[in-house]
Amino acid sequence: MRAVYLVSGGVSKFTKARHDKTFQGIVKEAVDYTVNDLGIEYKNFLELTDGSVASYFSDHFQRQLMSGIMAQDYLGLCPKPSHRVEGGGATGGLAFQEGYKAIASGYMDLCCVYGFETMSHVETWKGNEFIALASDVSFDFPVGGFYSGYYAMMVVRHMKEFGTTVEQMAHVSVKNHRNAYHNPYAQKRQKLTIEDVRQSTMVAWPLTRLDICVMSDGAASVVLASEEGVRKLEKASGQTLPKVKVTGIGRGTDAMRMSDRPHKKVPLLSFEKEADYKNLKYPGIHSFRAGRSAASEAYKNAGIKNPMEELDFVELHDAYTSSEIQTYEDLGLCRYGEGGEMATSGKTFMPGIDYGMKLKEKPVCPVNPSGGLIACGHPVGATGLMQAVFALWQLQGTIAKHFKDEALQVKGAKRGLIHSHAGTGTYVTVSILEAA
Amino acid sequence: MKKKFIDRIREMKGGEILEPVIFPDSLDSLKTMAPIIIKQPYAIDYIHSYGQDSPWFAGLANKKLLGTKCCKCGYVFATPKLSCMECGAECDWVELPQEGRIHSFTVCHFGAEAFLDQCPFILGLIEFEGADTLLLTRLVGPNPNEANLKWVGMKVKAEFVQKPECKPTDVYFVPV
Numbered sequence: 001m002r003a004v005y006l007v008s009g010g011v012s013k014f015t016k017a018r019h020d021k022t023f024q025g026i027v028k029e030a031v032d033y034t035v036n037d038l039g040i041e042y043k044n045f046l047e048l049t050d051g052s053v054a055s056y057f058s059d060h061f062q063r064q065l066m067s068g069i070m071a072q073d074y075l076g077l078c079p080k081p082s083h084r085v086e087g088g089g090a091t092g093g094l095a096f097q098e099g100y101k102a103i104a105s106g107y108m109d110l111c112c113v114y115g116f117e118t119m120s121h122v123e124t125w126k127g128n129e130f131i132a133l134a135s136d137v138s139f140d141f142p143v144g145g146f147y148s149g150y151y152a153m154m155v156v157r158h159m160k161e162f163g164t165t166v167e168q169m170a171h172v173s174v175k176n177h178r179n180a181y182h183n184p185y186a187q188k189r190q191k192l193t194i195e196d197v198r199q200s201t202m203v204a205w206p207l208t209r210l211d212i213c214v215m216s217d218g219a220a221s222v223v224l225a226s227e228e229g230v231r232k233l234e235k236a237s238g239q240t241l242p243k244v245k246v247t248g249i250g251r252g253t254d255a256m257r258m259s260d261r262p263h264k265k266v267p268l269l270s271f272e273k274e275a276d277y278k279n280l281k282y283p284g285i286h287s288f289r290a291g292r293s294a295a296s297e298a299y300k301n302a303g304i305k306n307p308m309e310e311l312d313f314v315e316l317h318d319a320y321t322s323s324e325i326q327t328y329e330d331l332g333l334c335r336y337g338e339g340g341e342m343a344t345s346g347k348t349f350m351p352g353i354d355y356g357m358k359l360k361e362k363p364v365c366p367v368n369p370s371g372g373l374i375a376c377g378h379p380v381g382a383t384g385l386m387q388a389v390f391a392l393w394q395l396q397g398t399i400a401k402h403f404k405d406e407a408l409q410v411k412g413a414k415r416g417l418i419h420s421h422a423g424t425g426t427y428v429t430v431s432i433l434e435a436a
Numbered sequence: 437m438k439k440k441f442i443d444r445i446r447e448m449k450g451g452e453i454l455e456p457v458i459f460p461d462s463l464d465s466l467k468t469m470a471p472i473i474i475k476q477p478y479a480i481d482y483i484h485s486y487g488q489d490s491p492w493f494a495g496l497a498n499k500k501l502l503g504t505k506c507c508k509c510g511y512v513f514a515t516p517k518l519s520c521m522e523c524g525a526e527c528d529w530v531e532l533p534q535e536g537r538i539h540s541f542t543v544c545h546f547g548a549e550a551f552l553d554q555c556p557f558i559l560g561l562i563e564f565e566g567a568d569t570l571l572l573t574r575l576v577g578p579n580p581n582e583a584n585l586k587w588v589g590m591k592v593k594a595e596f597v598q599k600p601e602c603k604p605t606d607v608y609f610v611p612v
Binding site: 019020021063123125126128129132137138139140141142143144145146148149152153154156157159160201202203204205206207255257258259260261262263285 | 544
């Protein structure tokens with residue numbers, strides 16, 4: 001397989017509703033950003049790019065089939081090859097990896113991956129219904145199932161199994177909203193307290209409104225390149241590109257219905273022992289087996305043994321505060337059962353930011369320095385790519401340039417992880433990025 | 437007979453412009469125009485077959501709670517699967533006990549649009565003796581405003597609605 005580089009990225013502002021543009025126009029904003037940052041003319045970009053991947057989740061929200069090709073033609077990328085990728089919340093992460101494969105396999109030298117979602121086309125509770133259709137419509141949706149309810153049931157079991165508390169979950173909300181305060185592309189930039197989170201409207205016990213990400217309109221895009229592709233871009237722009245290498249990808253899956261999840265043994269990461277989990281039945285509904293599978297595959301490819309020590313930051317799929325805690329464990333940032341403590345320890349916070357509370361330990365590996373889904377918003381098809389863009393800027397050391405604020409720059413970041421997650425943990429992707 | 441062609445688009449009946457559409461004198465200022473937003477209603481009846489899972493719904497209509505059991509490895513599914521997730525062999529229908537325990541739950545204070553008028557309601561995942569997987573169902577009885585972790589492990593039993601609709605809500609669970 002050939003080396004794959006992430007060379008540029010761009011986002012549109014994520015916001016509740018973008019009535020000023022159609023989805024094609026919003027995608028163009030993100031791609032324009034990506035091309036401008038490469039320092040080449042748009043026409044140059046069209047000549048050099050070999051093809052693309054379109055990332056979007058729901059045909060229901062759009063009420064338009066084949067939106068992908070409408071973005072492709074609006075971008076001027078026809079007649080180059082392209083395909084659409086869909087995998088629920090992990091759509092962006094999957095699309096990123098499809099771009100990776102196109103380069104690694106030698107099929108393309110330059111691949112543009114663009115993602116979008118326009119969720120403002122329907123009212124919030126209709127939107128919740130559309131998203132709930134991404135659960136079994138024979139057995140789960142008709143009982144009254146919807147996503148916040150599913151995640152609530154999963155964290156109730158996590159609380160029962162490991163003693164995780166709602167206050168620990170609230171720490172994640174405070175951290176991510178506070179981080180986003182310095183991210184101009186985020187939808188919700190708020191300074192909150194633990195009390196604010198707990199006193200917010202209850203949606204599905206024990207999850208409140210501030211434990212849950214919001215629907216959003218937005219787009220994001222990246223350009224992936226082979227060494228040859230990088231040379232072409234550098235020749236066209238007349239400058240050296242601050243590129244990032246994709247050193248590992250991993251994926252996993254699990255059953256659509258939570259009720260079907262098995263109760264077996266934990267697949268161990270290299271620092272774990274079987275004795276750590278003597279009485280734990282895994283994954284049940286408390287953990288995401290797909291996340292563990294994706295992480296172990298990616299770590300194997302990238303040669304990572306102890307993720308907490310070897311990663312400088314993580315951008316993970318915090319659709320819920322609870323799922324950030326669960327994902328700490330799947331990714332091996334701590335052992336299963338230690339996620340709640342990890343959330344309050346301070347280890348996953350940013351240095352130099354005042355969160356308005358006392359934290360026991362110093363930051364080790366900031367998680368969701370961008371603000372994550374909870375604060376940035378979750379325009380599904382764009383989300384996983386947004387993480388790739390923010391991770392690229394971290395590793396380039398260009399956060400200050402893009403955010404007009406250096407508070408969120410992880411100093412000297414060399415290696416980061418992005419994590420994209422669908423359904424109740426049905427598709428999960430993990431990709432490792434390193435400064436090249 | 438000669439068909440009469442319509443030579444102009446008929447004005448839509450019932451159409452209504454909510455805001456006056458303003459058009460500027462100069463084309464140069466069109467890019468700053470406010471977007472025109474229209475409403476498009478969308479309703480449809482889906483023809484949904486339960487296919488190989490149909491007997492489960494027939495069971496509910498007859499006050500029976502069915503599951504499936506793998507004929508090779510013996511894995512028992514409390515929510516039916518006719519192909520075993522563990523070994524790929526075919527499963528047979530079996531009757532499940534009508535008593536189980538709450539494995540996990542939530543109280544939904546909001547929900548998908550179709551269920552908003554029923555909030556707050558309780559969702560629970562039920563575990564059964566001898567079954568390897570769970571069943572998602574409605575829990576009726578506990579006070580939704582008194583949700584607490586002690587509900588996990590609570591013994592519950594199946595109740596069946598009087599007028600079955602061939603939906604998974606034909607069964608619900610109540611504390612024993």
